[in-house]
Amino acid sequence: MRQASVRKVLGIMLSAFIIITAAAGCSNNSNNNAKGDAAQQTSESNGAANTEGNAAAQAGDMSALPDAEFSVMLGWNVPQLASQDAPVVKQVYDKTKVRLNLESPPANVDEKLNIMLASGEMTDAIVINNPSMAQKFIDAGYVIPLDELFDKYGGQIKENLNSVWGQLKNEDGKIYKIPSGYILPGADRMLETGYSFQFLTNVLEAKGWYKPQTFDELTALLQEVKEKYPQYIPMSLALGTESFFTNMVKTLAGAEGVRLYNDYVWTPDDKLIYKYKDAGIRDSLKWLNQLYQQGLLDEESAVQNIDGFKAKMASEKVFSSIGSWFDNMYEANSIFTQDKKPFRFKYFLLKGNPEVAKTTYDAYGANYDSGVYISSKMKDPERFMQFVNYLNTQEGNLLQKGVVNFDGEDKDGYDYFITEEEGKKYIKSTTFQVNGWQNDELFASKRGLNTFGFLTFSTDMNDHPSFTYQMSRKELDFSMWWDDETKRANEGYGEKGTDWIEEGRSTGWDYTDIAGLNFKPESAEYIATTKVNQLSYNTIVKLILSASDAEFDKGYDEFLKKADDMGIGQAEAAMNQMYQDRKAEWKQ
The missing domain is CATH 3.40.190.10 (Periplasmic binding protein-like II)
Incomplete structure (x- = not known):
């Protein structure tokens, strides 16, 4: 999950679409698109949530439903969370009557998750980027299977994932996670280096x-x-x-x-x-x-x-x-x-x-490791799934993206506006948003931007045929985000605002074939890898301070031998076997 991160950036190459990710990541809601015009952001259908098992997309107005509140532990550290009064947070509440109480873990996310496992104290939902960690919560019974909830209330998510839906299944055949910041299959992807x-x-x-x-x-x-x-x-x-x-x-x-x-x-x-x-x-x-x-x-x-x-x-x-x-x-x-x-x-x-x-x-690549898990503590998982499913519609995705002006004008107080280029409608960032990112490092939290992106599909530098509003072609030119000094420096290097596209393609590689290969938490391979990783962090830092090349080499060789003694060689063999098994399965 860019993973990631989930924040816009200002630097020499300032991007409107980068997320942090903690995982990952992490990628989330940077340029979502939606159906319709101004009326669509209020409602296209006035039906309440479907509670009779229909798997169709939840696109109705939930504003008549009672208030609901859910606590969520994020899977990455967020220095400044948005308040409930932030404009984007408020407009999502007005439409859905759902509030999320988000909790941000410390820098060491796994440490926080291990504390939750030990204490049994759970939030209503938990974002987990590490499949091995997620398995611990599954084995402990702290999170629930979601198959029936998806069948009854998650129709839009299933429709979005379509042919890759089966990749969400756990080894026991059940589905425990809502995919977080996922890419729609068939999307045209553009990469910016992190x-x-x-x-x-x-x-x-x-x-x-x-x-x-x-x-x-x-x-x-x-x-x-x-x-x-x-x-x-x-x-x-x-x-x-x-x-x-x-x-x-x-x-x-x-x-x-x-x-x-x-x-x-x-x-x-x-x-x-x-x-x-x-x-x-x-x-x-x-x-x-x-x-x-x-x-x-x-x-x-x-x-x-x-x-x-x-x-x-x-x-x-x-x-x-x-x-x-x-x-x-x-x-x-x-x-x-x-x-x-x-x-x-x-x-x-x-x-x-x-x-x-x-x-x-x-x-x-296509990686559905990161997910939102519903804890056994949650009192109303049906309502939560309805809420998430709505955010995965085109309408809901746009609603959580930002405050959009549909009249075609670039106005203050709006995050995006709908513009027309070569006879086609696109969504574009307002000057108000551009200036906000440039002048206020807390702009995103004050507006509530990216607050809900982990609950819906990502449009972070990608386009998909289903997007009614694709991102403005002009928005791909990052020079719109450059201040005068940034522009001067980039001109000094002869750089254009679209150079990042080719740069990303030239350094990118596809990890789909090896994504999601993980050991079971109780396995000897998992335990060995965990212990070696703990050893490696402290050891490598010390090796960087070596007094000579010879001292570095001696210490590095000793570290590798100790890692093998701790079982990393067996873990390698098991990982390669899982990879070969996957290749054989995918050929069938």
């Missing part, structure tokens, strides 16, 4: 808008920064926050052209190996250690948490970093914009070395 290397543009501008291409070129650049710009830390990391560490490893894998999916690398010879056994990932981590040895890496990186890191970025103390460009540079760029600074952070997609044929920063 992982990257970020740099301050003033130094790059002084070098004639220089753009490093490889790790060696970046090392030389950081050496120059250290010598000529002592006010900057050449590179800083927040390895004290595990999610930052995870995103950093994904970024390094992308630069090396490694197809990393969760804990395993899909090799060119069609095998799955534990990620830290991959030579490319090892080489990139060794390169980081070499930066540390040369005094180019922030000495506080190993213990620095994400808040301290962001404070350094925003206070102009850091030249570069690695990982999720939204997480790393959004707040700093927002402050730079407000203060009218003559620079921004800008991201690039480097290659580990010139021999890398194709980078792999973007992973995409």
Whole structure:
């Protein structure tokens, strides 16, 4: 789930459609489309919720129903949740009479979920991105099967997924999750890279808008920064926050052209190996250690948490970093914009070395791992399913997307308006929304944007024939989001507002064939992988601080041997067997 993330972004390449994701992710409601005109946002049919087993889409007006309230634990950390008075939240309530009390977990989501498992204290619904974790809740009886609820009240969701509906089934044949932020089958997908290397543009501008291409070129650049710009830390990391560490490893894998999916690398010879056994990932981590040895890496990186890191970025103390460009540079760029600074952070997609044929920063595919699970505590699961099913109609999807002006005018107070291009109607962001993202980092929460996206299909950079309102072709040109300084910098590099489309395609890879391969929580393979992952986080961080190449290599070899002793080799074998079994099944 972009996963993800679920927030618009402002940076050198400012996008209207990126989500965070915690998972993932995570992708959610960035550019949904809907049926009809202004009347459609109020109602096309006045029938109440279908309570007699009809599987047809719930598209009626639920405003006459009694109020309902549900608590939901999200699957990612959200610094600022929208209030019930936010315009988008309010218009969803007015139509459905449903309120959601959203809870945001800490950065370590699994830790929160494990606490819930141990205590038995559940919210009404839980967003879980990790299938192995979800299985624990299923085995404990804390979440309920949804097959009958889908048959009676989930007709639109079933219709949306159509041929891939069976992918939601658990190994016991039952369905326990509502798919979260899913892509409609047959959608035309456009990718924007989420992982990257970020740099301050003033130094790059002084070098004639220089753009490093490889790790060696970046090392030389950081050496120059250290010598000529002592006010900057050449590179800083927040390895004290595990999610930052995870995103950093994904970024390094992308630069090396490694197809990393969760804990395993899909090799060119069609095998799955534990990620830290991959030579490319090892080489990139060794390169980081070499930066540390040369005094180019922030000495506080190993213990620095994400808040301290962001404070350094925003206070102009850091030249570069690695990982999720939204997480790393959004707040700093927002402050730079407000203060009218003559620079921004800008991201690039480097290659580990010139021999890398194709980078792999973007992973995409049909993956229904992330889901919303209804707990056994929920008192009215029927009403909740009706509500969610409505959000999965074109009308409901548009309602939760934002406040839309259907009269064709770009007006203040609206998030979107319906426009016409070449005789066809499209949906487009208003100037009010564009300015809001540029000038107020809390704009999304104040408006309630992206609050319900995890409960419906995603239109994050994709179009589908069923969308009555596809996103404006002009909205694909991200230059509409650039402020003057951003525009100046991008012009310095000769970049256009549509370059991201080809960039995403050139670095993307399809993980569909290996998506959803997971061990059972009680299995020896699951336990071994979990323990090795816990060991790897602490060990790799320490290895980045090694005093020499020899010390790094010795420590890395010892770590791999210990991982094998702990059972990671058996886990690899089991993962490959699951993969071969799947291929055989899919050929039938």
